[in-house]
Amino acid sequence: MPLRLDAGAPGFAEAFAGLVADVRASAGDVAADVRAIIARVAGEGDAAVAELTERFDGVDLDAQGWEIGPAELDAALHGLSPELRAALDLAAARIRAFHLRQMPAGNDATDAVGVRTGVRWTPVDAAGLYVPGGRAAYPSSVLMNAIPAVVAGVRDLIMVTPTPGGEANPLVLAAARLAGVSRVFRIGGAQAVAALALGTGRIPKVDVITGPGNAWVAEAKRQLYGTVGIDMIAGPSEVVILSDGMNDPAWLAADLLAQAEHDPVAQSILITTSEVEADAVMAAVEAALPALSTEAVARASWERYGAIITVEALQDAVPLLNLLAAEHAQLMIEDPEPIFAQLRHAGSVFLGRHTPEAVGDYLAGPNHVLPTGRRARFASGLSVVDFMKRTTFLDCSAEGLAAIGPAGALLADTEGLPAHAASIRLRMGNG
Amino acid sequence: MPLRLDAGAPGFAEAFAGLVADVRASAGDVAADVRAIIARVAGEGDAAVAELTERFDGVDLDAQGWEIGPAELDAALHGLSPELRAALDLAAARIRAFHLRQMPAGNDATDAVGVRTGVRWTPVDAAGLYVPGGRAAYPSSVLMNAIPAVVAGVRDLIMVTPTPGGEANPLVLAAARLAGVSRVFRIGGAQAVAALALGTGRIPKVDVITGPGNAWVAEAKRQLYGTVGIDMIAGPSEVVILSDGMNDPAWLAADLLAQAEHDPVAQSILITTSEVEADAVMAAVEAALPALSTEAVARASWERYGAIITVEALQDAVPLLNLLAAEHAQLMIEDPEPIFAQLRHAGSVFLGRHTPEAVGDYLAGPNHVLPTGRRARFASGLSVVDFMKRTTFLDCSAEGLAAIGPAGALLADTEGLPAHAASIRLRMGNG
Numbered sequence: 090m091p092l093r094l095d096a097g098a099p100g101f102a103e104a105f106a107g108l109v110a111d112v113r114a115s116a117g118d119v120a121a122d123v124r125a126i127i128a129r130v131a132g133e134g135d136a137a138v139a140e141l142t143e144r145f146d147g148v149d150l151d152a153q154g155w156e157i158g159p160a161e162l163d164a165a166l167h168g169l170s171p172e173l174r175a176a177l178d179l180a181a182a183r184i185r186a187f188h189l190r191q192m193p194a195g196n197d198a199t200d201a202v203g204v205r206t207g208v209r210w211t212p213v214d215a216a217g218l219y220v221p222g223g224r225a226a227y228p229s230s231v232l233m234n235a236i237p238a239v240v241a242g243v244r245d246l247i248m249v250t251p252t253p254g255g256e257a258n259p260l261v262l263a264a265a266r267l268a269g270v271s272r273v274f275r276i277g278g279a280q281a282v283a284a285l286a287l288g289t290g291r292i293p294k295v296d297v298i299t300g301p302g303n304a305w306v307a308e309a310k311r312q313l314y315g316t317v318g319i320d321m322i323a324g325p326s327e328v329v330i331l332s333d334g335m336n337d338p339a340w341l342a343a344d345l346l347a348q349a350e351h352d353p354v355a356q357s358i359l360i361t362t363s364e365v366e367a368d369a370v371m372a373a374v375e376a377a378l379p380a381l382s383t384e385a386v387a388r389a390s391w392e393r394y395g396a397i398i399t400v401e402a403l404q405d406a407v408p409l410l411n412l413l414a415a416e417h418a419q420l421m422i423e424d425p426e427p428i429f430a431q432l433r434h435a436g437s438v439f440l441g442r443h444t445p446e447a448v449g450d451y452l453a454g455p456n457h458v459l460p461t462g463r464r465a466r467f468a469s470g471l472s473v474v475d476f477m478k479r480t481t482f483l484d485c486s487a488e489g490l491a492a493i494g495p496a497g498a499l500l501a502d503t504e505g506l507p508a509h510a511a512s513i514r515l516r517m518g519n520g
Numbered sequence: 521m522p523l524r525l526d527a528g529a530p531g532f533a534e535a536f537a538g539l540v541a542d543v544r545a546s547a548g549d550v551a552a553d554v555r556a557i558i559a560r561v562a563g564e565g566d567a568a569v570a571e572l573t574e575r576f577d578g579v580d581l582d583a584q585g586w587e588i589g590p591a592e593l594d595a596a597l598h599g600l601s602p603e604l605r606a607a608l609d610l611a612a613a614r615i616r617a618f619h620l621r622q623m624p625a626g627n628d629a630t631d632a633v634g635v636r637t638g639v640r641w642t643p644v645d646a647a648g649l650y651v652p653g654g655r656a657a658y659p660s661s662v663l664m665n666a667i668p669a670v671v672a673g674v675r676d677l678i679m680v681t682p683t684p685g686g687e688a689n690p691l692v693l694a695a696a697r698l699a700g701v702s703r704v705f706r707i708g709g710a711q712a713v714a715a716l717a718l719g720t721g722r723i724p725k726v727d728v729i730t731g732p733g734n735a736w737v738a739e740a741k742r743q744l745y746g747t748v749g750i751d752m753i754a755g756p757s758e759v760v761i762l763s764d765g766m767n768d769p770a771w772l773a774a775d776l777l778a779q780a781e782h783d784p785v786a787q788s789i790l791i792t793t794s795e796v797e798a799d800a801v802m803a804a805v806e807a808a809l810p811a812l813s814t815e816a817v818a819r820a821s822w823e824r825y826g827a828i829i830t831v832e833a834l835q836d837a838v839p840l841l842n843l844l845a846a847e848h849a850q851l852m853i854e855d856p857e858p859i860f861a862q863l864r865h866a867g868s869v870f871l872g873r874h875t876p877e878a879v880g881d882y883l884a885g886p887n888h889v890l891p892t893g894r895r896a897r898f899a900s901g902l903s904v905v906d907f908m909k910r911t912t913f914l915d916c917s918a919e920g921l922a923a924i925g926p927a928g929a930l931l932a933d934t935e936g937l938p939a940h941a942a943s944i945r946l947r948m949g950n951g
Contacts, residue, residue, distance in 0.1 A: 173934060176927035183924070187637055190627050198621070205871075206618055206885045211864050213898050227935050260934060296898040314745060315753035318898035322746035340946050346939035381938050429913070433642050440636075440915035443947055447940035448916060451928040454637045455912035467644045467727040467749035469910035479900035481886035482860070484871035485879060493614070496607035497882040503604060503691060504658050507812050508777035509878035515771050516874055 091395030093367070096405055108396060109412050109463065113325045113354040123279045123308040130283035135290045141280040146222075146253045148275060153255055155291055157262060157273040165262035173260075180452035181232055181267055187454030188240045191473045197482075203489035209480045212242035213318070215293060216476055217285035218270065219300035220261055222251035222277055228264035229450060233457050234300045234471065235268035241476035246270045247293055249285060251277025277302075279309035286313040297476055299458070320471050324462035327356040328446055329415040331406050333422040334363025336442060341366075342373035344419060347447045349390035350383035356394040358413065360406045367397045407431045414465040417446045436465045490516055522826030524798070527836055539827060540843050540894065544756045544785040554710045554739040561714035566721045572711040577653075577684045579706060584686055586722055588693060588704040596693035604691075611883035612663055612698055618885030619671045622904045628913075634920035640911045643673035644749070646724060647907055648716035649701065650731035651692055653682035653708055659695035660881060664888050665731045665902065666699035672907035677701045678724055680716060682708025708733075713740035717748040728907055730889070751902050755893035758787040759877055760846040762837050764853040765794025767873060772797075773804035775850060778878045780821035781814035787825040789844065791837045798828045838862045845896040848877045867896045921947055 094104050129137040139150045169177065197207035216238045220231055231248070238246050248265055250257065252275040265273055274292060276284065281292075282302075286309075288294025297318040298310060310319040328348040332341060345357035361367050374391060378384050400406050403422060410418060414434035422428065425440040432438060436459030439446050450457045458471035485493075494513045501509035525535050560568040570581045600608070628638035647669045651662055662679070669677050679696055681688065683706040696704055705723060707715065712723075713733075717740075719725025728749040729741060741750040759779040763772060776788035792798050805822060809815050831837050834853060841849060845865035853859065856871040863869060867890030870877050881888045889902035916924075925944045932940035 172930060176930045179924065179927045180931065186631075190629070191639065193624075196621050200617075204884060208622065208886075214864070229931060229935065311742075311745065314742065315895070337946070340943065343939055343943035343946055347937070347943045350937055350939045377939070377942070382936065383938060387939060425915075432911070433645070434909075435911050438911060438913040440913060441917075443918045443921045444914055444916040445921075445943040445947060447932060447937075447943045448921065448925060448928045449914050450940060451931045452924055453635060453914045453916070453928075455639075455914055459912075460909075464746070465909065465911070467909055470912055472910065478865075478891075478896065478898055479903065480863070480866050480869060480896070481890075481901055482869040482871060483875055483880050483884045483886055484856075485875040485884070486872075487874045490874045490876075490879065493610065493883055494879060496610045497879045497884075499603060499607045500611065500660060500882045501878060504660065505813065506778070506781055506878075507814060508774055508781045508808070508818060509881060511808070512771065512774035512778045512876040512878045515768070515774055516876060 094398045096400040119304050119308050126279040127283045130280055131287055138280050138284050142276050146251050148255055162262050162266040165259040166266040169263050183452050183454045184236045188237045188473050202492035203486040205484035207482050210477050212477050213296035215245035215295040216243045217295035217298040218248040219302050220250040221302055222253055226258040226261050228260040231264035232268050235270050237473045238476040239269040241473040243476050248273045249276050249281040279305045282309035286317040321460050321468045325354040326351050327415050328417040329358045329413050330419040332361040334366045336421050338369035338373040341370045342377045344445055346387050350387040353386055353389040355390045358396045360398045364399050367399050414463045416459045416461045434465045436460045436470055525829045527831040550735050550739050557710040558714045562718055569711050569715050573707050576709055577682050579686055593693050593697040596690040597697040600694055614883050614885045615667045619668045619904050633923035634917040636915035638913050641908050643908050644727035646676035646726040647674045648726035648729040649679040650733050651681040652733055653684055657689040657692050659691040662695035663699050666701050668904045669907040670700040672904040674907050679704045680707050680712040710736045710740035717744040752891050752899045756785040757782050758846050759848040760789045760844050761850040763792040765797045767852050769800035769804040772801045773808045775876055777818045781818040784817055784820035786821045789827045791829045795830050798830050845894045847890045847892045865896045867891045
């Protein structure tokens with residue numbers, strides 16, 4: 090049974106705090122396994138990758154091929170039905186347009202004393218894109234990860250994806266081709282992340298690795314953070330929906346289940362001002378579940394992690410939404426703006442009754458790679474800047490240095506760094 | 521002896537590759553120690569922090585006070601000499617002005633089919649600022665870490681700094697007061713990072729932790745990354761100077777030593793088009809070293825990690841600069857722009873003969889917290905966005921959903937996610 094809470098009832102604060110603190114971890118400690126895999130890839134390179142791929146995926150890379158070549162990618166793209174090709178094209182175009190608007194602007198200005206300072210953005214040279222195999226092999230994830238890198242101007246986009254049993258998902262390959270991926274290797278797991286981060290004979294070393302994966306992949310990214318850049322550590326997905334009691338319970342149920350069907354440890358929370366609606370949604374979820382091919386996963390998530398919270402007024406939901414800092418927040422209310430203005434922490438916000446989160450998962454434009462597990466308190470969704478870096482610059486004229494140099498040299502003296510002071514004073518003719 | 525390389529000599533490529541690959545690690549594996557400390561702080565809270573602070577810093581927090589209060593901070597600020605106060609004020613004002621220009625702009629636009637999308641930036645609620653004790657307790661680091669957080673709009677700025685023997689550096693306290701730090705705790709090490717990340721009875725839980733520290737502090741930040749946001753994993757500092765053979769060897773020597781005096785594992789590299797200048801700089805370094813109070817550190821760094829590389833032409837230095845991806849790149853040449861335009865990877869660039877890196881360390885404006893150890897390939901210096909996060913948003917009108925919903929629902933079908941498809945189709949009246 091999902092949790093039912095009433096914000097006006099005694100003990101609510103403690104129960105809600107428990108909900109916020111609940112860590113939906115899906116795996117045990119894999120750190121030691123991952124350390125061993127990284128060490129093997131660092132020491133043995135391709136031989137380690139081949140052996141681990143044979144063991145975990147049952148694929149003989151040397152016999153079956155390390156790489157999925159351009160011909161196979163082209164064939165996958167051309168094999169799409171016209172409707173599906175049009176849908177992927179629309180998604181790619183909309184995602185590209187949204188991310189183009191995120192391109193950061195540099196700046197360059199000279200101040201009154203003659204000191205020029207500024208910022209310049211440049212793309213990384215090479216990015217690695219991890220795409221899971223099996224059930225979670227989503228073409229939409231390929232688009233969401235690859236397109237920001239392409240928009241950023243990344244030259245080499247190296248995709249890795251495990252092919253257990255040798256089979257790759259043709260939709261994933263089609264999406265890779267469409268998005269502009271450079272090369273695709275049939276490897277996965279911590280060994281693929283290590284190969285991309287360290288480089289091997291066959292696998293190019295990249296600068297940034299993004300993309301979803303299981304606990305081993307996430308731990309490998311964490312351990313290699315600093316050797317390469319990574320996107321945020323991702324946990325199970327979640328949605329919080331705020332409703333004003335005026336929504337179709339079937340819509341709300343579908344939205345809650347859309348989150349739940351991702352993962353048994355996904356979380357769907359409804360906050361509503363109506364007890365009647367809360368009851369109706371409980372019933373609508375039960376009514377919708379049996380028709381879903383994903384029923385088992387969705388039911389497991391809903392019964393273990395689902396929650397419905399009733400509040401007296403919409404305004405009472407604001408502190409709850411900020412404490413939950415959800416990956417996805419849907420505001421299914423007549424006028425979402427006043428609540429949206431008070432939302433400090435959320436990965437992505439979906440405004441109004443006709444904005445189901447699912448449309449954002451695919452093709453509205455914003456990225457679907459978002460901070461989970463309350464990390465929206467400090468983290469952001471994937472964007473072009475994850476594939477870029479900022480170089481600052483400074484240009485002092487002799488006059489500019491004369492204006493600010495003495496204070497700088499004094500501070501260097503104070504910090505006990507005489508060569509710092511000398512490098513300034515010598516240029517002012519008083520070294 | 522520093523390394524001497526000639527880009528035209530046989531074997532240069534291999535020798536240079538060795539220089540690029542050289543990891544200047546300053547400590548062994550502290551991961552297990554740090555895991556144990558984090559676990560203790562997670563389990564025992566303040567009691568663990570107090571016990572570890574007594575053990576490592578010799579400070580009895582309950583007797584000597586956990587916190588350095590506002591009166592002590594005020595006293596430190598008012599105790600500064602007028603010259604030093606003016607220098608810190610100038611530095612704070614210039615750093616603030618530069619970082620104000622980095623404030624990210626959101627966006628909000630509705631497209632032709634009636635779908636509104638955008639981005640909104642908000643600050644984190646609370647930031648933790650780690651300030652080392654002892655020799656590396658620099659007031660400039662306090663300004664460089666705290667001011668971007670204040671500019672970003674962070675409400676609570678919690679500083680931690682170890683006070684071995686009970687003594688805090690008054691300049692650090694003055695800088696904290698000047699920069700707008702909210703509270704200062706006299707704790708340090710991995711236990712301080714853990715307390716900030718997890719929260720204890722006395723230490724508030726923060727959302728982001730920044731600031732330099734030793735190997736234990738860096739490892740604690742890495743292990744807690746994901747629980748909180750952190751700035752980049754930092755390694756030993758480095759500079760690469762490009763010279764056209766027309767510079768005063770004493771200036772070049774001072775600049776190389778300014779880097780070297782930071783740390784025995786800092787690295788200073790000169791690339792010059794002049795063999796004569798190379799020899800003159802070698803001599804100028806030897807001449808300058810004995811006068812430095814930091815001689816021992818600077819000499820150790822220069823002799824073990826210093827390097828001088830001669831190239832035929834300035835253009836030949838470009839690929840070397842990009843491979844080094846240095847934290848600091850100084851272009852001491854007549855017209856730096858053509859080379860700067862080709863520099864793809866650098867933390868911060870210093871243009872022209874009158875721009876010593878040291879002036880950037882203190883008060884030019886750009887941040888001195890920069891990516892080290894070739895990480896400028898993918899990472900950026902500290903900025904206001906490290907204390908902020910991006911919330912994307914989506915607002916579909918009924919017409920907007922009608923335009924893009926069918927393609928979204930088709931993609932959901934393809935990925936085998938029926939509740940996703942239903943949440944879109946129900947709203948289009950065909951669930």
